[in-house]
Amino acid sequence: MQIEALYHDHGAGLLRYLERVFGMWAAPEDLLQETFVEALGCAERCLAADSPRAFLFGIARNVGLSARRRRRTRRMEPLGNVEPEAAVATDSMEMAEMRAAIGRLEEPVRETLELRLRDELSYEEIALVLGIPMGTVRSRLHTAVKTLRARMRD
Amino acid sequence: MAKEQVMTPETLEGLLIDRSLGQLSPEVERLLEAYLVHDVEARRMGMGIEETIGLAKRTMPPTVASAPKGAWEQVERRRRGRVVSRSARWIAAMSGMAACLLGGFWLGHAQPGEGMGTARSGATGEGGQVRVLAASPVPAGAPAVAEFWSRGRIQALAMQQGEVRREPAGRLPVRSFFESPGESR
Numbered sequence: 001m002q003i004e005a006l007y008h009d010h011g012a013g014l015l016r017y018l019e020r021v022f023g024m025w026a027a028p029e030d031l032l033q034e035t036f037v038e039a040l041g042c043a044e045r046c047l048a049a050d051s052p053r054a055f056l057f058g059i060a061r062n063v064g065l066s067a068r069r070r071r072r073t074r075r076m077e078p079l080g081n082v083e084p085e086a087a088v089a090t091d092s093m094e095m096a097e098m099r100a101a102i103g104r105l106e107e108p109v110r111e112t113l114e115l116r117l118r119d120e121l122s123y124e125e126i127a128l129v130l131g132i133p134m135g136t137v138r139s140r141l142h143t144a145v146k147t148l149r150a151r152m153r154d
Numbered sequence: 155m156a157k158e159q160v161m162t163p164e165t166l167e168g169l170l171i172d173r174s175l176g177q178l179s180p181e182v183e184r185l186l187e188a189y190l191v192h193d194v195e196a197r198r199m200g201m202g203i204e205e206t207i208g209l210a211k212r213t214m215p216p217t218v219a220s221a222p223k224g225a226w227e228q229v230e231r232r233r234r235g236r237v238v239s240r241s242a243r244w245i246a247a248m249s250g251m252a253a254c255l256l257g258g259f260w261l262g263h264a265q266p267g268e269g270m271g272t273a274r275s276g277a278t279g280e281g282g283q284v285r286v287l288a289a290s291p292v293p294a295g296a297p298a299v300a301e302f303w304s305r306g307r308i309q310a311l312a313m314q315q316g317e318v319r320r321e322p323a324g325r326l327p328v329r330s331f332f333e334s335p336g337e338s339r
Contacts, residue, residue, distance in 0.1 A: 004226050007226050007229065008226070033228055033229050033232055034232075036226075036229045037229060037232050037233045037236065040229070040230075040233050041233075094209065095209065095212060095213050098209045098210055098212075098213045099213045102210060102213065102214075113210070114214065116175060117207070117210055117211050117214050118214045122177065123177050138168075138172070138177075141171065141175060142167075142168055142171050145171045145174075145175075145203060145206060145207060145210075146167070146171075148206050148210060149202065149203065149206045152206060152209075
């Protein structure tokens with residue numbers, strides 16, 4: 001089945017995304033399975049999409065947001081301020097500053113930046129995932145880079 | 155006459171950011187490179203942006219490097235389970251509704267209507283006898299007339315049969331006490 005092929009191609013990336021963004025509210029593996037159960041329910045649309053990967057990311061985001069609504073209590077700190085301990089331990093001063101600067105970005109801007117840099121989605125794909133115009137994606141990314149540059153210069 | 159396009163600092167910065175994020179079309183990138191050859195300041199700005207983005211990328215390492223633990227079979231099993239549970243819910247709802255209808259139909263047939271004027275409890279009394287909770291004050295076999303339940307008719311029937319005058323329903327005993335204190339005492 002073609003959705004199964006998508007699972008093997010993008011499962012790891014989706015799991016990474018789900019763990020990073022919604023890992024504090026639900027088990028990422030559970031959310032990943034839920035994402036693909038949903039994808040099986042609309043397999044035709046998923047396969048006919050310009051970017052099935054972006055389509056899956058969009059489903060994953062909705063699944064994650066639903067999980068977050070169901071479970072209001074947090075298990076840990078919000079994303080963006082938290083990184084794996086190993087990564088933090090090996091941070092140079094510059095990287096620590098950058099990490100702090102990213103953490104201070106506004107939520108929509110940071111989410112867009114992470115989808116580009118971490119998940120390596122294109123502008124079009126990010127627009128599909130977030131359900132916003134491509135111009136907004138570009139504008140958010142420009143804002144993010146300009147803000148980070150300014151903060152790193154300070 | 156074609157309007158001359160001017161490269162503003164904002165436009166240039168936007169193009170440099172798009173280039174560093176790998177989102178510039180090859181044609182535009184080529185044009186930008188040609189422009190940067192003659193603009194040292196812009197080149198320096200481009201390097202600064204690339205540095206910032208490179209550093210940002212390095213601070214965002216993947217949190218999970220391995221492939222998903224859940225196998226595809228689990229996804230399919232979960233989907234099948236959801237379909238089955240949805241069907242089961244529908245069947246249960248339909249069965250419940252059918253049971254209610256059948257129960258109502260059976261009760262309607264198995265319990266024929268009782269004579270008027272008698273109310274019975276659902277529970278049986280001692281020896282399996284049906285316990286009568288309330289009985290009509292009108293003697294059995296009384297002819298049906300107009301104003302069947304009127305207070306006057308009930309009293310008239312009682313007097314005809316030599317029974318003691320019954321207090322009308324709803325009359326409080328305390329009222330009788332005040333109306334005829336001698337009798338009550």
